[in-house]
Amino acid sequence: KQEVTQIPAALSVPEGENLVLNCSFTDSAIYNLQWFRQDPGKGLTSLLLIQSSQREQTSGRLNASLDKSSGRSTLYIAASQPGDSATYLCAGGSEKLVFGKGTKLTVNP
């Protein structure tokens, strides 16, 4: 059974810092790996999707990588801003998506 883990559960950084969020999964036979953002009391917004055949995807200041052999994905956020403060979730799976519990990011002005 797929298990997805995100460490740390919470992260606080000063504005402008580059940061990396980590996601690990137990079953390497995933079809794709998705990163989402969730603001308090709101739904999830898809940020990036990496297909199993890809190694990374980029969107603006965000870059997500996927290493199936090690069971890891990272989300890199460049030049962080207070507006990046949110909970970030990763999800992957082979038959269905399994979500991690998220990393709560706070970017301090």
Added chain:
Amino acid sequence: EAQVTQNPRYLITVTGKKLTVTCSQNMNHEYMSWYRQDPGLGLRQIYYSMNVEVTDKGDVPEGYKVSRKEKRNFPLILESPSPNQTSLYFCASSLLIRGIEETQYFGPGTRLLVL
């Protein structure tokens, strides 16, 4: 605008009173699913549907029913709600490409309190 809508957004009810949470998407997506989100437990899938008239259980289906009579709609039914179903519920949809879900689009959520 491409979106997933849910209604109601907030609901307070009492134990045993049947309720339905509606979900609708306007993107012609084949795949739709329901999740519940609880503190410390994360997102857990309740039911999903690969297409019209095709539904299957997720990780926590007990106490819930769904139907998929039209492609755009996927209602969640609680026949006899109990306090342990108090939660934040999300509907999501996505395209299926070669049977695999693509980017998932989430609704805004329905916060349910069962007294």
